[in-house]
Amino acid sequence: MPTPSIIGLIPARAGSKRLPDKNIRPLAGHPVIAYSIAAALQSGIFAAVMVSTDSEQYAAIARYYGAEVPFLRPLQIAGDLSPDIEWIEYTLNRLRDEGRDYDCFSILRPTSPFRQAETIQRAWQAFLAEEGVDSLRAVEKCKQHPGKMWVVRGHRMMPLLPLSPPEQPWHSSQYQSLPEVYVQNASLEIAWSRVIFEERTIAGNVLMPFFTQEYEGFDVNQPYDWRLAEELVASGQATLPIVPQVPYPEITFH
DSSP states (O other): OOOOOEEEEEEOOSOOSSSTTGGGOEETTEETHHHHHHHHHHHOOOSEEEEEOSOHHHHHHHHHTTOBOOSOOOGGGSSTTOOHHHHHHHHHHHHHHTTOOOSEEEEOOTTOTTOOHHHHHHHHHHHHHOTTOSEEEEEEEOSSOGGGOEEEETTEEEESOTTSOTTSOGGGSOGGGSOOOEEEEEEEEEEETHHHHHHOOSSOSOEEEEEOOTTTTOOOOSHHHHHHHHHHHHHTSSOOOOOOSOOOSOOOOO
């Protein structure tokens, strides 16, 4: 049976509010999106690596580093509250109309710069080896356990997870004694394209975990994250994918 085809999709809208222009913010000499493009291309698993953006500048940067940007994302699906299903559905439908069909797609968010080509290869092999799943999603063990989280209503609060035994509530237990809980990170997602076309969802109903290692799932979204990422690179604790191009010459920040 032939290996299914897969497209790598890198979302990079320009309207970030928490950290303006975070997708092209420089890290160790290159705009951060360059590392996701490099890892995707070097993984060798993708029939195409494509950036979805609403910005001409972002598109130019993405093309410089080797990604395709055949069209811009419409502004009506590039807002703060626009769900992923909208831009992925739009992209895959546009490509299908042009005769470009892919069995699977992967979402590679540019704010995970320490994801390596090997990370992507490992996830793809795990996905192919698992029967009966709709998608794969990167997860890591929770550092802050939801068993110790609360919902506050005025001057009262209640546990977020009302599942713990009354004789030993989770909020009063040691972390080591709590059930293992995992949180998704932004490293990567893989899914069969049919979940978009048949179910209009990006994940389907049957998901498998992909356990990221070390800093593969590290996400840079706020100033603190960037300072930490720079320290991790400088100290050698984390390694960025190798980018073969010289740094993009001019980037305008808003």
